[in-house]
Amino acid sequence: MKRFSDLPGIWLVIIGLWLSGCSPAAKLPQEQELHGRTMGTTYSVKFFSQQPVDSQALQQQFEQELELINDLMSTYRPESELMQFNRQQTTEPFTVSEQTAKVIAEAIRIGKQSNGVLDITVGPLVELWGFGASGRITERPAAEQLHEISDYVGIDKISLTGNQLQKTEPRLALDLSTIAKGYGVDRLAEILEGAGITDYMVDIGGEMRVKGRKPDRAWRVAIEKPVAGDRAVQRIITPGDMAIATSGDYRNYFEQDGVRYSHLIDPRTAEPIQHRTVSSTVIHPSSMTADGYATALHIMNAEEALLFANQHQLAALLIVKTDDGFTELVSDAFQPFLADEVR
Numbered sequence: 141m142k143r144f145s146d147l148p149g150i151w152l153v154i155i156g157l158w159l160s161g162c163s164p165a166a167k168l169p170q171e172q173e174l175h176g177r178t179m180g181t182t183y184s185v186k187f188f189s190q191q192p193v194d195s196q197a198l199q200q201q202f203e204q205e206l207e208l209i210n211d212l213m214s215t216y217r218p219e220s221e222l223m224q225f226n227r228q229q230t231t232e233p234f235t236v237s238e239q240t241a242k243v244i245a246e247a248i249r250i251g252k253q254s255n256g257v258l259d260i261t262v263g264p265l266v267e268l269w270g271f272g273a274s275g276r277i278t279e280r281p282a283a284e285q286l287h288e289i290s291d292y293v294g295i296d297k298i299s300l301t302g303n304q305l306q307k308t309e310p311r312l313a314l315d316l317s318t319i320a321k322g323y324g325v326d327r328l329a330e331i332l333e334g335a336g337i338t339d340y341m342v343d344i345g346g347e348m349r350v351k352g353r354k355p356d357r358a359w360r361v362a363i364e365k366p367v368a369g370d371r372a373v374q375r376i377i378t379p380g381d382m383a384i385a386t387s388g389d390y391r392n393y394f395e396q397d398g399v400r401y402s403h404l405i406d407p408r409t410a411e412p413i414q415h416r417t418v419s420s421t422v423i424h425p426s427s428m429t430a431d432g433y434a435t436a437l438h439i440m441n442a443e444e445a446l447l448f449a450n451q452h453q454l455a456a457l458l459i460v461k462t463d464d465g466f467t468e469l470v471s472d473a474f475q476p477f478l479a480d481e482v483r
Contacts, residue, residue: 169339169355174199178206179321180216181345185328188339188355201331206324212240213320215263215272225305226263226313233304241303243316243323243428250432251295254448258436259407261297263315264289269412271403272315286410293407321347322385322431329427342427349383349427364388366418366459366466374459374466377477383427387438388419406439415441416461423455423477442469449473 169188172195176183185202187193212221225234236244247260263272268289270277292309299306321344328342329349339352341359350359358378365372366388377384387404404413420438424430433454437445442460449456449471458469470478 171354174202176203176206179210179214179324179345181321183324183328183342183344185332185343186341187332187337188352189337191336193335193337198331198335202328205327205331209239209320209324209327212237213243213316213323215315215317222314222316228307229310231307231310233301233306236303236305238303239323241300241305243319244298244300244305244314246428247316247319247432248295248298248300250429250436253452254436254440256295256407257439258318258432259293259295260314260316260318261293261295261312262405262407263313264311265293265405265407265410266315266317266403269403269405271405290410293410295407318435319428319432321345322383322426322428325349325383325427325431347383347385347427347431350379351381363421363457364419366461374468375478377423379423379477382423382425383430384421384423385427385430385434386419386421387434404435404439413439417442417445417458418461418466419459420445421457421459422449423474445469446471 169190172187172189172193174185174195176199183202183206210217210220214220215223215226217223221236221240225236228234244260247258251258251260265286266272267274268281268285292311297308297312298314299308324344325342325347326349328344329340329351332338332340332342333351339354341350341361342348346364348361350361353359358380360376360378361384362373362376363384363386365374405411406413417438417440420434422430422434422437424433433456437449437454437456437458440448442458445456445458446469448454450473453473454471455473455477456471457474460467460469
């Protein structure tokens with residue numbers, strides 16, 4: 141009788157294939173999803189893992205982290221760290237947590253880089269225009285009110301040294317809504333990676349961060365068509381290991397005498413933006429940074445925003461309303477993502 145080793149090479153290959161065909165097929169990891177509510181919106185985490193994951197313990201970590209961020213930075217929680225600073229009617233230094241200091245430091249950096257377009261001191265203006273915790277309004281504020289508030293709004297009126305936050309005007313108040321959701325996305329991503337999970341998509345209210353891939357293809361992200369009252373896709377991109385943030389004003393506004401007032405306030409005018417940019421999307425390694433830049437670009441008019449994005453090598457996509465529909469303006473750094481969108 142011949143042994144296996146005596147058989148011709150071709151038969152060894154056939155037998156090997158037959159044996160592998162009889163063994164169980166390798167099982168692909170299944171997508172897992174955890175979701176909930178936070179920051180006045182929803183969060184969703186999708187991931188794949190070859191190793192067993194205690195989903196209940198993981199979600200508990202998410203919830204604890206998101207609660208902490210709300211307790212630190214929410215303007216809707218009267219006793220949050222941020223609101224305690226806002227209520228302080230002195231110019232003495234106020235000690236903030238490491239987390240709050242990190243978010244404020246990045247907001248100040250982008251604020252100064254954008255010549256004050258991103259301004260976290262616009263909190264009083266946001267409230268006055270009816271887009272804050274105090275609730276909606278149905279008519280524009282009086283000019284006298286706007287003028288008075290402008291005296292204590294401006295990125296130059298706050299300073300941060302380590303974790304010591306200081307204001308030059310006692311009435312100044314901060315609003316971190318333009319950047320805090322992005323920070324939350326980054327923190328959930330860090331928790332996932334701490335658990336050894338490297339194939340994931342994190343989403344908080346449309347601010348996203350992805351890494352790795354699905355078993356069969358890369359993660360793909362839809363950029364929404366800016367149409368109020370409808371859900372449609374403008375385009376689909378493959379961002380790689382990056383964060384994606386979009387700022388849009390087509391769902392959050394009020395109208396008076398045929399004029400639409402956006403929730404995005406231009407600190408240079410103390411009024412809602414009036415130009416025709418309807419959404420701005422930024423791709424960046426940090427969701428916090430992408431969140432801040434997306435807001436800044438949206439407050440600028442389209443030409444100003446595109447120039448800024450190219451000057452600072454930002455991957456940005458602007459959607460601008462025209463008489464016939466919409467047009468796209470794309471920065472140089474965004475071009476590679478357009479080339480990859482069909483992968």
